[in-house]
Amino acid sequence: MELPALKLPAIQLPFDIPTLMHPPVDHFAIAIPIIVLIIEIINLVAKKRAIGVLSFVLLVIGAVAVIAAYLTGVHDGKEAFDALSQAGQAELKEHKLLGTYLVIASFVVLVFKLLSAMIKRGLMKALFLLVLVVFVAGILKQGKDGGELVYEYGANVERVADLDSELFDAKEEIDELKEEMKSTSEKAAEKVEAVKEAVTKAVDSAVEKTSETTESVKESAAEAAKAVEEKSAEVIEAAKEKAAEVKEQVVPSAPEVEKVPQAEEHPEVATH
DSSP states (O other): OOOOOOOOOOOOOSOOTTTTHHHHHHHHHHHHHHHHHHHHHHHHHOHHHHHHHHHHHHHHHHHHHHHHHHHHHHHHHHHHHHTTTTHHHHHHHHHHHHHHHHHHHHHHHHHHHHHHHHHHOHHHHHHHHHHHHHHHHHHHHHHHHHHHHHHHOTOOHHHHHHHHHHHHHHHHHHHHHHHHHHHHHHHHHHHHHHHHHHHHHHHHHHHHHHHHHHHHHHHHHHHHHHHHHHHHHHHHHHHHHHHHHHHHHHHHHOOOOOOOOOOOOOOOOOOO
């Protein structure tokens, strides 16, 4: 379950917080509440006022340690945020939010400690211990999340920062190579288009020339056919004329035969 967003007022310190101070400080913020819980469990049996006072003093020191851990964590988080991956940045935001709740919870634990000291009833003592247990559980979870930020995401780890820087440089080089490849591809595409246009023009020109040649051949063939036809007609006509001449020479005209008149015969008529 995600915690509702919560933001503490900005605290202006009279000094600058050194980088990487969060790891040594948060050890106290984790250890002191655990020690207080152990002392309070012991005091359930011992019931010594001095142990109760010691517990209260340690809780005050623990609250100061939690505030210090929060402030140093915010500073180190700002330094590490840009170098983290997207998942690491999300984890860091959750870590900061839980730290904000723990700062408030440290003061809630102090209030319940004072109430248990003033009221001195078993129910209030049990309620204080319950609040303290929940606070310690939150502190332990916060420590676990902080370890994940370092060991899994490399927060504020110099080697990881160097690798991230090298990775960033490599990405820039890849982007430059992509731009060069894109430019080369565009130039190649332009050359291909130019070649296509040249080939298209050459093909069109060849087709036009072929069409012209075909038309010329057709016209020449038609003229030749017409000439052959005319020549054939002339040859045939000449052959006919020649054949007629030869026929006249070979077959002479028949001579005219004179007809000889023949005497008419008259039949004899008998006269008596």
